[in-house]
Amino acid sequence: MTPLAYLNDHKDKFLDELLDLLRIPSVSADKNFNNEVRNAANFIKDKLISSGVDHAELFETKGHPIVYAEKIIDPSFSTVLVYGHYDVQPADPYELWDHPPFKPIVKNDRIYARGACDDKGQMYMHVKAFETMMATDTLTCNVKFMIEGEEEVGSKNLEAFVKKEKQKLSADVILISDTSIINNDTPSITVGLRGLSYLEVEITGPNKDLHSGVYGGAVANPINILTKLIAEMQDENGRITIPGFYDDVIEYSDRERVEMAQAPFDLNRYKKELDIEEVKGEKGFSTIERVGIRPCLDVNGIWGGYTGPGSKTVLPSKAFAKISTRLVSNQNSDNITQMIIKYFEKKAPKSVKVKVTPHHGGIPAVISTYSTGYKAASRAFEQSWGKKPIPTMEGGSIPIVALFIQELKTEPILMGFGLDSDNIHSPNESYGLFNYFKGIETIAYFYNHFSQISKKNKGYNL
Ligand code: BES
Ligand code: MN
Ligand code: MN
Numbered sequence: 404m405t406p407l408a409y410l411n412d413h414k415d416k417f418l419d420e421l422l423d424l425l426r427i428p429s430v431s432a433d434k435n436f437n438n439e440v441r442n443a444a445n446f447i448k449d450k451l452i453s454s455g456v457d458h459a460e461l462f463e464t465k466g467h468p469i470v471y472a473e474k475i476i477d478p479s480f481s482t483v484l485v486y487g488h489y490d491v492q493p494a495d496p497y498e499l500w501d502h503p504p505f506k507p508i509v510k511n512d513r514i515y516a517r518g519a520c521d522d523k524g525q526m527y528m529h530v531k532a533f534e535t536m537m538a539t540d541t542l543t544c545n546v547k548f549m550i551e552g553e554e555e556v557g558s559k560n561l562e563a564f565v566k567k568e569k570q571k572l573s574a575d576v577i578l579i580s581d582t583s584i585i586n587n588d589t590p591s592i593t594v595g596l597r598g599l600s601y602l603e604v605e606i607t608g609p610n611k612d613l614h615s616g617v618y619g620g621a622v623a624n625p626i627n628i629l630t631k632l633i634a635e636m637q638d639e640n641g642r643i644t645i646p647g648f649y650d651d652v653i654e655y656s657d658r659e660r661v662e663m664a665q666a667p668f669d670l671n672r673y674k675k676e677l678d679i680e681e682v683k684g685e686k687g688f689s690t691i692e693r694v695g696i697r698p699c700l701d702v703n704g705i706w707g708g709y710t711g712p713g714s715k716t717v718l719p720s721k722a723f724a725k726i727s728t729r730l731v732s733n734q735n736s737d738n739i740t741q742m743i744i745k746y747f748e749k750k751a752p753k754s755v756k757v758k759v760t761p762h763h764g765g766i767p768a769v770i771s772t773y774s775t776g777y778k779a780a781s782r783a784f785e786q787s788w789g790k791k792p793i794p795t796m797e798g799g800s801i802p803i804v805a806l807f808i809q810e811l812k813t814e815p816i817l818m819g820f821g822l823d824s825d826n827i828h829s830p831n832e833s834y835g836l837f838n839y840f841k842g843i844e845t846i847a848y849f850y851n852h853f854s855q856i857s858k859k860n861k862g863y864n865l
Contacts, residue, residue, distance in 0.1 A: 406535045406847040414840060417531045418509070420450065421839070424489075424523050425507040425516040431467055431490035431556045440552050443489045443523075444468045447530065447550050454534035456548070464560035467552030471571075474533070475545045481857040482545040483850060484574035484813065485533075486803070487526030487581060488554035491518035492828045499830035513833040520834035521827035525580040525820060526550060528839060532846035541847070543854035547574060551803075554581075557763030558803040565803070565810050575857055576776040577807050578849065580842060582797055582819030587837060589667055590784040592777060593817035595695060595796030596804055598730035598767035600739045601703075604629065604747055605758040606722045615718040623754035625722035626707045632750055633724060636700055640686040643700050643728070645746050651733040655696055663691060666793050676824060695796030700728045725762075729798060736764035765802025768815070776816035779853035783818070786852075787845040818849065 410417070429443035430436040444461055451459045451472040459472030467490065475482075494504035494517040502508050507516035514524065529548070536542035549572065551561045565572065582593040606625040613622065638644050655663070668691050674682065684693035693699070707722035709715035728739055744759045751757045771777065772794050784792040797817075804815050820842035826832045 404539050406532075406539050406541055407844060409535050409539050410531075410840065410843055410847075413531075413535075417843065418514075418836070418839070420531075421514065421524060421527050422507045422509075422516075424527060425514070425518055426505055428494075428505045429490050429518070429552065430493050431553050432493055437467075440467045440490060444470050444550075444552055447489055447526075448472070450530050451533075451548060454530060455537035456533075456546075459548070462564060464553075464564065466556075466560045469552070469561060469564055470548065470550040472548040473546065474537075474542070476542060477545070479859065480543070480545055481576075481854055481859045482547060482574040483853065484547045484549060484572060484577045484811075485529045486577055486579045486807070486815075487529060487550050488522045488552065489526060489550055490552040490555050491521070491523065492555050494830075496830065501831055504830075504832070509836070512836045514836065514839070515831060515833045517832055519832050520821045520825040520838075521832065522554065522581045524834040524839055525842065528580060528820070528842040528846055529578070532843045532850075535843065535847055536850060542850065544575075544850050546850075547572065554801070554803070557765075558806075559763070561803055562806055565806060569811060572811055574811070574813055575859070576774075576779075576853060577811070577813050577815040578776070578846075579801070579804070579815055579817050580819050580846070581801055582799070582817045583821040583823055583825075584819065584838075585666060585668075585793065585795065586822065587835070588790075590788045590790055590792040591666070591795040592772075592780050592784070592792045593797045593819060594770045594772060594777075594794040595731075596768045596817070597698070597798055597800050598732075598734060598736050598805070599727060599763070599765040599800045599802060600730065600736045600743065601725070601727040601762040601764065602740060602743060603760045603762060604724045604726060605760070606632075606751065607720060607756040607758070608722075608754065609718070609720050612720050613718040615716045618718050622718060623752065624718055625755055626719060628751065628755050629705070629707070629722040629724055632747060633702055633705075633726070635750070636746070641684050642686075643698065645742050647742055648698070648739065651735065651738075652698060653696075653732050655692075660692065663695070663796070664689065666691060666795060691796075694798035696731055698728060698730050698734060700726065702726055729800065730765075730767050732767045732769050734767065736766055740764060763802070765800050766805035766809075768801070768804040768808065770815060770817065774814045774816070775853065775856050776814050779849055779856050780816050780818045782852040782856075783845045783848035786848045787841055818845070820845070
């Protein structure tokens with residue numbers, strides 16, 4: 404039986420299992436869900452075992468466990484290390500979902516649930532591709548699975564695991580499905596991910612909330628000050644004003660930019676999908692460039708004062724904001740964090756106190772189109788889609804990818820199958836059935852092409 408025939412015979416089973424996994428609310432950011440996060444880890448472990456790995460185990464960390472499993476068919480063959488995450492973002496605000504986020508439904512050929520695409524749906528494709536290859540006796544590489552539960556909160560404990568377990572994790576390529584393709588008619592392979600610096604700012608004015616009539620106009624209002632400081636972080640051309648911020652940004656040549664502009668992109672449709680009249684960003688760059696090769700700065704949350712019903716005349720004591728920058732190579736996350744801290748400390752007036760707390764960060768990653776992994780992924784897409792995939796730079800971050808390159812000295816390949824319109828991190832997240840099944844098929848082809856191209860299993864051909 405061919406892998407494709409097996410896949411076609413087992414579509415219902417593959418879908419039902421994913422729906423079971425999506426019912427487990429494995430929200431890594433919220434302690435109240437700790438047991439559920441563990442349940443998701445055990446679910447993956449059990450499914451890997453029933454799919455035929457030699458062994459699978461949970462590695463305990465200071466936080467959520469890491470699922471590790473392997474199937475070694477021949478130590479002299481090439482090894483694929485699969486990375487993915489079973490944790491999901493919080494589903495808030497629940498009231499904006501058309502269906503409860505952890506009661507998955509299939510509607511119009513799409514699976515709706517938190518994690519449907521990011522990353523349970525995409526990660527589970529690998530488990531089912533593995534089952535397919537085992538059942539049809541077509542697996543041509545050794546496989547190692549490393550599925551973590553803390554990607555959405557910065558992967559700090561995975562970092563320690565990777566640094567410690569280099570031998571165990573040795574592989575010829577790291578295969579990851581946690582990114583997007585351009586659209587379902589235009590496959591693409593992600594060759595760039597942005598980095599990240601995330602921090603929280605606390606501005607304190609008077610030592611208590613005050614009557615805004617008795618004191619207003621005479622005492623600094625921390626919300627007024629915070630919003631001004633934030634507004635001044637960007638100029639009218641959409642450039643970030645922090646001194647030194649662009650020093651390490653790699654500029655692309657005109658030729659590279661012309662090449663990038665070949666990727667299909669429909670600006671009108673983009674605006675329509677988001678209900679916006681105009682896009683906005685750094686002057687002189689296209690939308691694709693603004694997301695792929697340029698850094699940016701966004702406020703992710705801001706609060707303080709009175710936000711309850713009606714009104715309250717208060718001059719608040721404190722104001723808070725969560726701020727993140729997305730970075731491109733060669734920007735260094737720690738340096739950028741220091742620059743932002745300095746910006747607030749230097750620019751805030753004496754009438755308030757400033758406290759800046761760094762959260763997680765991440766280094767940007769760039770992947771070569773000349774690697775064996777890229778070639779194998781490209782051929783796999785050509786086989787399943789009938790089209791050669793286009794290399795793209797994506798705006799999101801997977802901080803652990805740069806660490807894989809640095810510590811494991813192994814090339815990652817970002818073979819994702821999501822769409823920008825899948826609403827990841829938003830209400831009504833979904834994943835197309837087409838993408839789920841086509842992804843499983845393409846992953847199975849990847850192994851075959853990888854083993855053919857890589858030197859180790861020369862001559863081994865299906
Ligand atoms: N899968 C995403 C990253 C992504 C999405 C890359 C779409 C490319 C296209 C990942 O789960 C994610 O959300 N990462 C976080 C990083 C973080 C919380 C440290 C992000 O990008 O905000
Ligand atoms: Mn993800
Ligand atoms: Mn995510």
